Amino acid sequence: DGGITQSPKYLFRKEGQNVTLSCEQNLNHDAMYWYRQDPGQGLRLIYYSQIVNDFQKGDIAEGYSVSREKKESFPLTVTSAQKNPTAFYLCASTINAGVNEQFFGPGTRLTVL
């Protein structure tokens, strides 16, 4: 059963702590993306990666970091430098060749206390 998994569904952290959100896909997709969604808002791009060992900043990369050591995995670290980290985080992937849709994971809701 192919798809994208994100864990955990809900995450709570104290202010000042770094936290890493997991994203795994078994769709053999080349590109992976991280978005942030705030209440009543659309999705804003944090980071994306077209291939393994390469990633690029999106529109709101400050305070976040990523790695892409394996094709299947694209973890996102929310650092203490992110001033307002409480949000819903969505991971997505797509094949880069041709016209294809973006597949999304179920999301992780991060709450910083």
Next chain:
Amino acid sequence: DAKTTQPPSMDCAEGRAANLPCNHSTISGNEYVYWYRQIHSQGPQYIIHGLKNNETNEMASLIITEDRKSSTLILPHATLRDTAVYYCIVRVFALNTGNQFYFGTGTSLTVIP
């Protein structure tokens, strides 16, 4: 830069057609229009996409104007389960950045019994 504008909310009677408009007046010739929907606190779900021809699948129809500056998503017989936020997205592809999907703030569709 969202690239699309949509009305913030719409209502539709159950069993009737839901017509969701989207403006994308700055769209370029090779940029596709995608539609996704998102039920609260879940990942967005792909609905349909098109370039310039009208498209239909089992979920919906997509009508794109001849000048490609706007489009309409049609859900032919809306059900209560179609209540969601619907996003009209422009997909841009470039060799150096791959596929980029530009989300706006979406239309919150409420299907009324």
